[in-house]
Amino acid sequence: MKIYVNERPFEASEGEKIASIRDKVNPRADLLILNGFPAAEDHKLSGGDRLSIIERGVVPPIEEIEAMIGARHTPGLRERLRGARVGIAGVGGLGSNVALALTRVGVGTLVLADFDVVEPSNLGRQQFFTDQIGMEKTSALAETLGRAHPGVALELHPVRVTPENIDEIFGGCSVVVEAFDRAEEKTMLVEVLLKEHPDVTIVAASGVAGSYSTEGLKIHRVGERFYVVGDLESEARPFQGLMAPRVGAAGHIQANLVLRVLLGEL
Amino acid sequence: MKVNIKFFAGLRKFSPDGEGYGALSVESDSTVGDILDHLNVPPEKPSIILINGVHGNRQSVLKDGDTLSVFPPVAGG
Numbered sequence: 389m390k391i392y393v394n395e396r397p398f399e400a401s402e403g404e405k406i407a408s409i410r411d412k413v414n415p416r417a418d419l420l421i422l423n424g425f426p427a428a429e430d431h432k433l434s435g436g437d438r439l440s441i442i443e444r445g446v447v448p449p450i451e452e453i454e455a456m457i458g459a460r461h462t463p464g465l466r467e468r469l470r471g472a473r474v475g476i477a478g479v480g481g482l483g484s485n486v487a488l489a490l491t492r493v494g495v496g497t498l499v500l501a502d503f504d505v506v507e508p509s510n511l512g513r514q515q516f517f518t519d520q521i522g523m524e525k526t527s528a529l530a531e532t533l534g535r536a537h538p539g540v541a542l543e544l545h546p547v548r549v550t551p552e553n554i555d556e557i558f559g560g561c562s563v564v565v566e567a568f569d570r571a572e573e574k575t576m577l578v579e580v581l582l583k584e585h586p587d588v589t590i591v592a593a594s595g596v597a598g599s600y601s602t603e604g605l606k607i608h609r610v611g612e613r614f615y616v617v618g619d620l621e622s623e624a625r626p627f628q629g630l631m632a633p634r635v636g637a638a639g640h641i642q643a644n645l646v647l648r649v650l651l652g653e654l
Numbered sequence: 655m656k657v658n659i660k661f662f663a664g665l666r667k668f669s670p671d672g673e674g675y676g677a678l679s680v681e682s683d684s685t686v687g688d689i690l691d692h693l694n695v696p697p698e699k700p701s702i703i704l705i706n707g708v709h710g711n712r713q714s715v716l717k718d719g720d721t722l723s724v725f726p727p728v729a730g731g
Contacts, residue, residue, distance in 0.1 A: 481730075569730060571727045578727075593730075610702070623728035
């Protein structure tokens with residue numbers, strides 16, 4: 389009978405037990421998941437069952453991770469995203485969340501640009517950890533993204549983005565996420581991309597601070613290939629700063645927008 | 655000639671209808687800068703200018719029927 393082991397087709401005998409399959413695939417495996425739930429090793433399998441055989445503490449080969457992430461929920465999606473190259477300008481509250489979401493969904497290459505280093509105040513909303521304080525943000529984020537999915541290709545640019553280096557950094561990206569903090573830098577990036585890279589889709593954000601309702605985080609199509617996520621008004625200021633829930637939500641809306649662009653839904 | 659206006663966020667109040675939209679009758683060969691000055695848009699605010707959805711700037715000359723969009727990003731990210 390045909391079953392699936394770690395999301396790959398596998399020929400099992402009628403009534404074969406989980407333990408028998410485990411011994412053939414990896415005798416050291418100590419976590420057995422049948423059809424999404426932990427199962428006992430003496431359980432008899434049925435045709436079409438999906439069995440995951442996992443050895444705790446061992447990272448499976450990348451092909452196996454790909455198969456296991458992709459097969460269950462959205463077959464074929466990751467293959468479509470593997471060739472995509474997405475730029476992220478700024479990897480703070482928005483950009484670090486965008487990067488993590490796009491890594492998890494299977495975007496092939498991410499280009500990360502940020503001149504800054506991780507400091508304690510960042511930990512309140514950005515995808516960094518206490519043991520990364522002092523690291524370049526791009527390197528710290530690369531470490532985290534690699535843990536989420538070792539197959540993501542990353543290009544790191546720990547430099548300040550200027551009109552002069554935008555082409556060098558983001559050349560070849562079909563989508564660039566504007567995730568800067570300062571209004572002047574947001575304006576600069578978008579202006580240069582609109583002028584010099586009219587084929588690039590820009591996914592920007594504006595008005596993402598505070599604890600205001602997330603219902604205000606709308607998608608505004610400002611230009612032909614220029615989208616802005618946010619309420620457009622809520623500027624980061626004392627006592628209404630950037631907070632993890634709302635800026636994280638905005639980052640994930642940006643990431644979903646990128647996904648839709650890559651899938652040709654927009 | 656007529657130009658369509660689409661202002662976002664804090665600039666909406668300077669648009670013809672006060673809500674971000676409206677059509678404006680202007681002289682031929684008016685530039686974006688002429689129109690923004692005419693509508694009393696503060697020049698110091700960093701803003702992204704688009705004409706018919708693609709890149710423009712204060713010096714861009716408009717044509718009849720063009721849509722001028724102006725978007726001022728706010729800090730935070």
